[in-house]
Amino acid sequence: MNFREVVIAVSIALMVLLLAYVIEAGGLGPIAPQRLRELAASYLLNTYNPWNIIQSAQSLEAVTAIVWDYRGIDTFFETSVLFISIVGVSLLFRGYREKAGISNRGLSEIVKTSTKILSPLILISGLSIAIHGHLTPGGGFQGGSFIAVLLVLLSVVFSLDFVVERGLSTSRLLVLRSLGLLGVLATSVALLVVGLLTGVNAYIFQNMVREGASLSMPPWFLDRPTGGTLLFFNVFEALAVAAGLSLAFIVLSLRREEVEEALEKGEWYE
Amino acid sequence: MELVPISIAAISALLSVVATYLAVRSRDMMSAVVFSAIQSTAYALIYYVLMAPDIVLVYVPVSVGILPAVTILLIKKTERYEK
Amino acid sequence: MSDPVSLLFTVLILSLVVNIGISLYGVFTRPSLVKKFISLTIFSDTLNSFAIALGFRRVVEGYPSIAVLASIPEDVSELAVVANTAVDPVPQALVLTAIVIGLAVYMFLAGLIVMYYRHYRTTHVRPAGGGSIE
Numbered sequence: 347m348n349f350r351e352v353v354i355a356v357s358i359a360l361m362v363l364l365l366a367y368v369i370e371a372g373g374l375g376p377i378a379p380q381r382l383r384e385l386a387a388s389y390l391l392n393t394y395n396p397w398n399i400i401q402s403a404q405s406l407e408a409v410t411a412i413v414w415d416y417r418g419i420d421t422f423f424e425t426s427v428l429f430i431s432i433v434g435v436s437l438l439f440r441g442y443r444e445k446a447g448i449s450n451r452g453l454s455e456i457v458k459t460s461t462k463i464l465s466p467l468i469l470i471s472g473l474s475i476a477i478h479g480h481l482t483p484g485g486g487f488q489g490g491s492f493i494a495v496l497l498v499l500l501s502v503v504f505s506l507d508f509v510v511e512r513g514l515s516t517s518r519l520l521v522l523r524s525l526g527l528l529g530v531l532a533t534s535v536a537l538l539v540v541g542l543l544t545g546v547n548a549y550i551f552q553n554m555v556r557e558g559a560s561l562s563m564p565p566w567f568l569d570r571p572t573g574g575t576l577l578f579f580n581v582f583e584a585l586a587v588a589a590g591l592s593l594a595f596i597v598l599s600l601r602r603e604e605v606e607e608a609l610e611k612g613e614w615y616e
Numbered sequence: 617m618e619l620v621p622i623s624i625a626a627i628s629a630l631l632s633v634v635a636t637y638l639a640v641r642s643r644d645m646m647s648a649v650v651f652s653a654i655q656s657t658a659y660a661l662i663y664y665v666l667m668a669p670d671i672v673l674v675y676v677p678v679s680v681g682i683l684p685a686v687t688i689l690l691i692k693k694t695e696r697y698e699k
Numbered sequence: 700m701s702d703p704v705s706l707l708f709t710v711l712i713l714s715l716v717v718n719i720g721i722s723l724y725g726v727f728t729r730p731s732l733v734k735k736f737i738s739l740t741i742f743s744d745t746l747n748s749f750a751i752a753l754g755f756r757r758v759v760e761g762y763p764s765i766a767v768l769a770s771i772p773e774d775v776s777e778l779a780v781v782a783n784t785a786v787d788p789v790p791q792a793l794v795l796t797a798i799v800i801g802l803a804v805y806m807f808l809a810g811l812i813v814m815y816y817r818h819y820r821t822t823h824v825r826p827a828g829g830g831s832i833e
Contacts, residue, residue: 355637359630362717366710377705378757386754386787391778394768408766408785409670412792424796431803438810475673483669483767487799491677498685571771587799591682594806598813599689618704618762626707629714636718636741640725645733652737655718659744662711666755667765667786670795671747678802683740690733690809694816698731 405573476584480573486580490587497592526586632658754787
């Protein structure tokens with residue numbers, strides 16, 4: 347990076363500023379609207395609405411309600427895409443074998459100690475974000491990426507051997523990942539199975555009482571709203587995202603000795 | 617009242633333009649990753665000002681945390697300077 | 700210049716447009732696959748920012764609030780108050796999943812680039828088409 351590039355970059359930013367001034371002076375600028383779109387208004391009015399429970403998700407947070415209730419099937423298939431791309435990463439490096447004792451030095455003692463202090467805090471805040479996803483901003487995706495950051499941090503600071511020795515090998519992470527996806531699947535068909543067994547009408551991805559289907563997940567736990575299925579979806583999705591992303595990171599950071607055997611056989615990428 | 621947050625968003629947007637240009641132009645991949653992380657931080661500020669806390673919570677660990685780590689790993693396994 | 704907020708919003712949107720241009724320039728003209736990878740992540744982030752900016756709105760007085768109910772409502776009228784001040788939650792819900800799925804797909808792409816480097820001993824794109832770097 348030399349001085350000339352910085353000057354060009356700053357002058358591009360100045361050009362943006364002046365162009366914005368010209369557009370605005372001509373009265374052509376984009377103006378943020380004042381009225382809300384009707385779809386958004388309907389979601390906001392019904393996300394927690396005990397007076398109109400037929401259309402409500404009983405979740406205080408509108409975004410989680412849209413992600414896992416109103417547009418639940420969409421999110422389920424997006425989770426499947428996540429699963430497929432993680433499978434693709436491990437397929438690219440197939441034939442590797444995890445070995446212990448190649449190098450387990452990691453970074454310096456100062457970094458290790460501060461990471462030891464930080465890691466429980468990251469884990470707890472990630473779990474808190476995931477479990478309170480229907481009450482405060484957050485949810486399964488956010489909590490899962492927080493916990494994945496923790497695993498990335500551990501594998502960088504303490505070396506890969508540390509993580510594998512603590513029982514988080516890639517095969518076990520793949521099992522956790524599949525458990526998360528199966529949990530999402532089981533939660534989405536739970537009320538349907540109950541309805542089939544008791545002979546009552548029910549839908550897939552049903553959360554609260556709907557028209558013609560009287561079954562409902564519990565909307566309250568003690569004195570807190572649970573959002574019905576949203577709590578389970580958030581917990582399972584956090585497990586799936588955390589295990590999946592850290593699995594992909596560990597597979598990508600495998601060392602030369604571990605993939606060497608697979609490469610020697612390697613007629614498959616010739 | 618709404619002038620302060622929107623001006624923070626506009627300044628971060630201008631900063632992200634500078635960071636994006638330097639990230640695309642620099643020949644050293646390592647500094648490109650650093651500029652890309654600066655651009656991600658500016659975007660996280662913009663999301664915060666545009667009242668999207670869910671996106672901030674997912675964007676900060678993903679684009680400021682994991683993605684630079686993956687890219688640095690990629691550079692470590694391939695080559696650092698662009699020919 | 701009647702409304703400075705509108706000017707600042709224009710600066711925000713125009714910066715995103717220029718970012719799309721710069722990152723597409725990176726994807727098209729830089730020869731290194733790693734540089735293309737970095738430019739592509741910037742491009743997708745910018746598109747997500749457009750969706751978020753689409754969901755922003757202005758309210759009659761004060762600043763809009765987040766799309767979350769701060770407390771359990773006692774009455775139906777409290778819901779209308781939230782709907783009058785909150786931003787649009789639909790683009791946020793769409794972008795939320797797109798970011799995480801995007802990260803997983805980028806990890807797959809990173810694995811592909813590592814495999815490319817092991818095969819051709821370079822990250823330059825030209826050997827893939829049978830040409831040489833020089």
